[in-house]
Amino acid sequence: MTNTSGQETPEPKPISPALKQSLELGPPLLFFVVYLWIKDRTYTFGGVDYDGFIVAAAGFVPILLVSIAVLWWLTGKLSRIQVLTAFMVIVFGGLTVWFNDGNFFKMKTTIVYAIFAAVLGVGLLRGQSYLAWVMDEMMPMEHEGWMILTRSLTLAFAVLAIANEIIWRMMSETTWVVIETFGFPIALFAFLSFQIIRLQDYLIEDDSEDEA
Incomplete structure (x- = not known):
């Protein structure tokens, strides 16, 4: 590969x-x-x-x-x-x-999502997709496709960071745990699945499969 x-x-x-x-x-x-x-x-x-x-x-x-x-x-x-x-x-x-401090652990999710959004955003400003460096081995794709996906995920991570900050500050600890365990992963998975479907034209097929 x-x-x-x-x-x-x-x-x-x-x-x-x-x-x-x-x-x-x-x-x-x-x-x-x-x-x-x-x-x-x-x-x-x-x-x-x-x-x-x-x-x-x-x-x-x-x-x-x-x-x-x-x-x-x-x-x-x-x-x-x-x-x-x-x-x-x-x-x-x-x-x-x-x-x-339990609040620090809850803020961790905000910090992580914010870091992801910031790092991907810096790459976009430089005309690069740092997401490709992380995920290219799992999903080979053309540069333009990576740029589209990176822009979408940068926005998604920023939204998740803001959402987490609102949830842990305004809702109960148990509610946050439920959303952290199930809500955020499901939302991110659904978002990625939709993005991959709409970027099918940019995916690079495995050469070995073509030869077979």
Whole structure:
């Protein structure tokens, strides 16, 4: 397989789609279940009290890292998005526990979406699609297609950042957890699916499939 720069990319090992989805969706779902179970409890570690939300958030970090490690062990490869996700979770999860502040963890989503929008926006100003660098190995596409998708996603991430800030400040903690676990991912998936459908003409077919 080749990317838009003409470089060969290693083929990942085959893995059951069901297992792959379980490893990717399992950690946030488990976080949701654990949160509902312990949200009204308080735990003391090292003389410091942590509410159930903080404990659930802290537990999410190793769970996600283990799932990513297992995925890497099974496939022999990690996408750039998975690496970036692991980095963000480690940083913001660690800061949440360090400051013992649940609001910081909620703001994490705003910060992440805002960073994505800002980075993609900078690329657009330079006439480049940083999104292509992240996703090209999964979905080869012509430059013009990447630019269209990048503009759309820049706006989408900005909207999600604003929406998250409004939700965590004006709604209950449980409502935010539900929207964070299900609402935002579903909205982003639906948006991406629509964009991919309308950009079909820009997709680059695998040469190996044409030869076959």
